[in-house]
Amino acid sequence: MESNSSFSTLEDDLTCSLCQELFKDPVMMKCGHNFCRECVCEYWKGNTSQSCPTCRLDCTDSDIITSTAVENVVVSYKKKDNFKEKSDYICSEHGEVLKLYCLEDQEAICLVCLKSRKHENHKCLPVKEAAQEFKEELKKSLKPLQDTQQETTEIKEKYSMKYIQDQTDQTEKQIREDFVKLHEFLYEEEKNLLAELKKEKEEKEQKMRAMEESIVQKLTSVSKIIKDIQQKMDEEDQIFLKRVSHVLLKSFIKLLLTKTIVNTYSMYSVANLLLIIEQYCTGLITLDPNTAHSCLILSEDLTTVTLGSTKKNLPDNPERFDVFPCVLGSEGFTSGRHSWVVDVGNKTDWNLGVAKESVNRKGRIAMKPEYGYWVISLINGDQYIVSTKEWKELELENRPKKILVTLDYEVGKVSFYNADDETCIYTFIHNFTEKLFPLLNPCYNRDNLNGDPLRLCAL
Numbered sequence: 088m089e090s091n092s093s094f095s096t097l098e099d100d101l102t103c104s105l106c107q108e109l110f111k112d113p114v115m116m117k118c119g120h121n122f123c124r125e126c127v128c129e130y131w132k133g134n135t136s137q138s139c140p141t142c143r144l145d146c147t148d149s150d151i152i153t154s155t156a157v158e159n160v161v162v163s164y165k166k167k168d169n170f171k172e173k174s175d176y177i178c179s180e181h182g183e184v185l186k187l188y189c190l191e192d193q194e195a196i197c198l199v200c201l202k203s204r205k206h207e208n209h210k211c212l213p214v215k216e217a218a219q220e221f222k223e224e225l226k227k228s229l230k231p232l233q234d235t236q237q238e239t240t241e242i243k244e245k246y247s248m249k250y251i252q253d254q255t256d257q258t259e260k261q262i263r264e265d266f267v268k269l270h271e272f273l274y275e276e277e278k279n280l281l282a283e284l285k286k287e288k289e290e291k292e293q294k295m296r297a298m299e300e301s302i303v304q305k306l307t308s309v310s311k312i313i314k315d316i317q318q319k320m321d322e323e324d325q326i327f328l329k330r331v332s333h334v335l336l337k338s339f340i341k342l343l344l345t346k347t348i349v350n351t352y353s354m355y356s357v358a359n360l361l362l363i364i365e366q367y368c369t370g371l372i373t374l375d376p377n378t379a380h381s382c383l384i385l386s387e388d389l390t391t392v393t394l395g396s397t398k399k400n401l402p403d404n405p406e407r408f409d410v411f412p413c414v415l416g417s418e419g420f421t422s423g424r425h426s427w428v429v430d431v432g433n434k435t436d437w438n439l440g441v442a443k444e445s446v447n448r449k450g451r452i453a454m455k456p457e458y459g460y461w462v463i464s465l466i467n468g469d470q471y472i473v474s475t476k477e478w479k480e481l482e483l484e485n486r487p488k489k490i491l492v493t494l495d496y497e498v499g500k501v502s503f504y505n506a507d508d509e510t511c512i513y514t515f516i517h518n519f520t521e522k523l524f525p526l527l528n529p530c531y532n533r534d535n536l537n538g539d540p541l542r543l544c545a546l
Contacts, residue, residue: 101161105130105140110161115154118144127151188217245402254377261389372416372427372525372543378406378448379414383529389417393540394529408448416525419444426493427525428506430542435468437541438528439490441501443521461501461515462526463490468536473513481513489544494523 103110105126112124120141122130131137138145176185183197191209200206212220373389381398385391392414403409416427429439438454440462447458454460455474463473463481471481489506496519503512529541 097164101157101164109165110154110157113154113157113161114151115157116144116146117150117152118142118146121154121157124151124153186214187211188214190217250402264388372418374414374527374543375406375417375524376414377404378408380408380410380412382412383414385414390543391540392527392529392542394532394538406448410449410451411528412531413438413448413526413528415442415527419522419524420494420496421522422496424493424495426491426546428544428546429490429492429527430488430544431465431490432488432539432542434465434529434539434541435534435537436464436466436530438462438464438526438530439492439503439541440526441492441494441523442526443523445521456515456517459521460526461517462528463503463513471512483512484510487512491546492525496523 098109101109103113103121103123103126105122108123110121110123113121114124114127115121116127116139118139118141120139122140127140130140136145137147177183178185178197178200181197181199183199185195185197187196187198187201188194189196189200189206189209189211192206195214196206196211201211374385374392376385376389379385379392381401382395384393384395394412401407406415408414431437431439440454440460442461443459446452446460452458452460453474454462454464455476457476460474463471465471469486471483473479473481483505485505485508487505487507490512491504491506491509493502493504494500495502499516499518500514501517502514504510505512527541527543530537532538
């Protein structure tokens with residue numbers, strides 16, 4: 088028993104810690120640890136620095152010394168009659184070394200097993216050759232995993248805290264700029280309205296002063312008439328009766344005063360101010376950069392989209408279109424009536440309309456109602472088409488420069504108009520159940536005639 092223990096300890100000392108087999112061409116590091124020459128070279132290939140695999144002491148090729156003594160011990164050890172491979176390498180049934188691998192039963196066998204009925208006519212390979220084949224297969228299977236690891240690392244870098252912070256800073260900047268514009272607009276409105284109120288006040292004060300002067304003149308005239316009548320009443324009766332009819336007629340004529348109507352001030356109400364603010368804000372339909380195709384260029388105020396010449400390095404987030412150069416509005420609608428105008432200019436190709444929040448945005452997509460798109464299109468500069476179950480060409484009398492899009496969510500209508508002459512181009516009817524977003528697609532510029540942008544305009 089003690090002999091077997093010593094034998095096992097010696098075998099452990101003669102085993103390479105990297106390949107777990109007896110040393111082959113053993114070498115010794117300057118730290119004193121022994122390895123197979125091939126094993127330590129392979130180990131160094133997979134690391135950026137050369138060091139001892141056991142103690143991590145820095146080493147170089149010149150520090151490697153061929154260990155002749157260890158090699159001689161290994162040779163002697165193998166020659167001994169009591170030399171056996173480790174228990175995992177011994178056939179449990181026949182006590183022989185497992186030198187073959189049965190491909191059908193997928194197990195290691197010895198030479199006696201090969202002759203047995205259990206493995207009769209089975210295809211077998213030497214253990215080393217079979218192991219090499221399996222290692223090659225594992226290497227191939229590792230490739231997709233390594234690719235996935237690299238992609239995951241890239242995604243992690245893209246969706247880092249810095250990316251989130253940049254988006255937050257950009258959005259915060261846009262909000263501040265929008266409210267600066269709104270404050271300037273409200274300040275100008277306040278200034279103009281106060282000036283109008285002051286002017287109205289001055290005009291009414293002037294009218295009031297003129298009315299006061301007229302009233303004073305009338306009071307003076309009435310006072311004089313009263314005084315004349317009182318003087319006539321003090322005259323003798325015969326003279327009074329002789330003049331009374333003349334005096335009364337003259338007095339009544341002078342007492343015919345016209346009525347003066349004074350209008351109340353038409354003071355400016357808060358409701359009017361709120362109406363102006365609402366009209367100002369309803370025109371601020373903007374585009375969502377997180378949905379924009381990487382070839383698209385959005386203006387700083389997010390109201391204009393142009394097709395760029397190259398793709399930008401943007402995250403491939405789920406909201407972004409990756410094949411068709413589309414972009415959605417930043418605000419979706421689940422109720423109410425909404426309208427916006429798109430300036431299409433002299434473009435030869437475009438798509439306009441609305442899309443459901445859940446639409447597919449990856450790969451080639453069919454912009455039809457059954458897939459969540461309600462759009463009209465211009466192709467080849469003169470063909471206006473609408474996507475229903477089939478593509479349908481529309482006949483327009485005039486070529487529109489601006490398209491008015493209206494959405495009535497509860498009624499279930501999306502309508503398109505020529506914004507210049509207000510003629511209806513087409514109306515979709517559908518029972519909407521999801522949030523809808525404005526959709527703009529400037530299309531590709533294959534003929535160099537479609538480079539103009541699409542621009543959202545105020546109503």
